[in-house]
Amino acid sequence: MNFQGQHILSTAQFDSEGMLSLFEEAKKMEKIMIDGGSDILDGKILATLFFEPSTRTRFSFESAMNRLGGRVISNADMMATSSLKKKESLEDTAKTVSQMVDVIVMRHPESGSVDKMAQNSDVPVINAGDGPNQHPTQALLDVYTVWKERGGLDGVTIGMVGDLRNGRVPHSQCDLLKHFNVKFVLVSPDELAMPSDIVSELKHFNCEVVESNDLVKSLPEMDVIGMTRVQMERFESEEEYKKYEGVYVLDPELMKKAKEDAIILHPLPRVDEIAVELDSDPRSKYFEQVGNGVAIRMALLKKVLE
Amino acid sequence: MNFQGQHILSTAQFDSEGMLSLFEEAKKMEKIMIDGGSDILDGKILATLFFEPSTRTRFSFESAMNRLGGRVISNADMMATSSLKKKESLEDTAKTVSQMVDVIVMRHPESGSVDKMAQNSDVPVINAGDGPNQHPTQALLDVYTVWKERGGLDGVTIGMVGDLRNGRVPHSQCDLLKHFNVKFVLVSPDELAMPSDIVSELKHFNCEVVESNDLVKSLPEMDVIGMTRVQMERFESEEEYKKYEGVYVLDPELMKKAKEDAIILHPLPRVDEIAVELDSDPRSKYFEQVGNGVAIRMALLKKVLE
């Protein structure tokens, strides 16, 4: 897999070989961060175009670019401040901005919008989230965290807990993890189960898949505990929701049942799926994920721009 | 013409000698862009103060500053986020911000506001648009594009098409182009004709001027086709507007009548004055103008700050 000059739009672009080379690069990037930065991307300019604000994701890309000596110009809220108000098309925005910079990172509430930008851009476009569709660097940093913490991916049992039907995060993780020899333990209310086409896809890639409603029973098996939010409005009735309220909340009591060397992941921001008391548990890796995200984006920017 | 330490407020500051030296510098800047940047402005800081958001113009200046190794601090929406809400005068804002940076780029919806800022600033101020009044770097990049594409300006026939009465862009272009031996072909509805004082000024500078309503007839003569928007609300009646609706829209069929080596300019964003199908016509230079804008602003920042 060659990254140079490529748009990064979807997890579908990545195979195991591509991911592993990215992860090795990210590990080098972590060393660069500790050593105080680099000038690998000196002279390069990144434009961040966020049609939907996201401070965490924007900061992560901007930090990554700066750590490598590149420069950033930024629009944190395109909807509020751009000439989109003068009805410029996304196509024209792409043709315009790509004359001024070397790479574009874009976030937009509509599925497919970043693809449209990429088709009209003269420089690489990286998808930082297009609504419910894709957010490939989030999924990459999740899998990178597992790879780094577990020393590899093969043989790992991945738990995914919460709303597996609607969540972009677990879907994207599946799309990357299927390339490795992992086992999936999917824990959700029936109403919010992983879509069957994704489960079929995992099996097609020879991954073992177990589905369950019962976190207490399934937790001990997990090497990775991937938490996500469960939102009340997703349920058909309040009664139905009450059945699951608090059931998928990780706390110190519940974590006694988990493996000693398990790791907890969460895409953040959390609401109350993970008790604050767990932050000091060495198995909690959700804030370290943020640092891993910078490393993955440094690796990606380097590979795309070199 | 000496640029060092000067405010850049109006096209009236420029003569042919000044423009040509700027264009030569801009050409060098294009080479620097290809070569991956420079550190000519290392240690210098630009503040962008946009009292009216404009992503394209702001990005262009910010890209230019970064390409030369300078730094940028930015307020993309002063009206929403500044202490103007605490009623600070523009004069005080100028006296304050100029203590912190080496050059200011400012955009504001009111005519004369940028002049007021400049009068109170200890560092050079560059006008990035003060309402209907001036936007000198836009006009400079237009003329630079003609100079570069045609290998010079003398003897060139410049077409301007659309709303020539109200448009800041054609007025500013005239103010620069009159210093050269060019011919003007001005195409507009009578109601939106170029103001007579500007036409007189062009003639006073010995430029030939032809006025017309008929784009089809005038198009074959043009070396440069300068398009602008025609807005319905400018007309006295809807009937009057209907006469011109679609008449000043450039499309592949119409472009068959244009010269083989003509070039199409547009300040962007376009609405529908230029059919998207023309984007692939090698004569379309409106997106290349964006890149030329970065080069012109690099040249200007260098000359002002050196």
Add this chain to the structure above:
Amino acid sequence: MNFQGQHILSTAQFDSEGMLSLFEEAKKMEKIMIDGGSDILDGKILATLFFEPSTRTRFSFESAMNRLGGRVISNADMMATSSLKKKESLEDTAKTVSQMVDVIVMRHPESGSVDKMAQNSDVPVINAGDGPNQHPTQALLDVYTVWKERGGLDGVTIGMVGDLRNGRVPHSQCDLLKHFNVKFVLVSPDELAMPSDIVSELKHFNCEVVESNDLVKSLPEMDVIGMTRVQMERFESEEEYKKYEGVYVLDPELMKKAKEDAIILHPLPRVDEIAVELDSDPRSKYFEQVGNGVAIRMALLKKVLE
């Protein structure tokens, strides 16, 4: 006093030795500014998190960081654009952002909010104003201006004029100045007098304190004339306000009574407490304070990050 790796949250952290070492460093920083910058903080990244917009303060920190070769990533309006809307706690924001940068500068409308951020951050946090509570770098730049202009602090008579009851600025100045052998002349309406606990504290530190309602009488004694706003809404009745309206306005006529070598300070933005005609009076230092603020913040960033 050791600054390295420390949060800077309050004026209470500073003693005379700490301030003097900071001021000596700031003086070196002024030389660096003239010489065109430095690369002392090359490879370091500052995040500015402004939950309440303040262009002046944000620009000052961002200019300081850039002058030292560091990089900046910025959120100028966290309330409008952050995932706080998704109810993320300040604690989680701290744990997240501190994974991506080397230092955080934060402003927030609520007292104590910046302390909360600091308690959860892995990197130093600098308070750029937490509502009515603290804004330590503003007070430091005020005292630095006096130290620089007067060649020291001992023996100086400091006038503070206006709303001394509610103003964060005079309170913070007292908290720093009490460590030196200065005399305070506090001029305010009775209703807006300096809180008695602060006056007691000053006396406890062996500072002489004189309180007065009468600016005309007190002005001739002052070496430093520290102006602040008097706001009508602070008074119990309009009648009461009328008594003081215009009484605490500095103008050229009144300044005839001041010492020849006095200096005028103001935290800006001013409304009408200082007549614009005084801007050209060499005793007016309120705009130079802005430049001093960049120097103080450069010194602080260097000391915290080295």
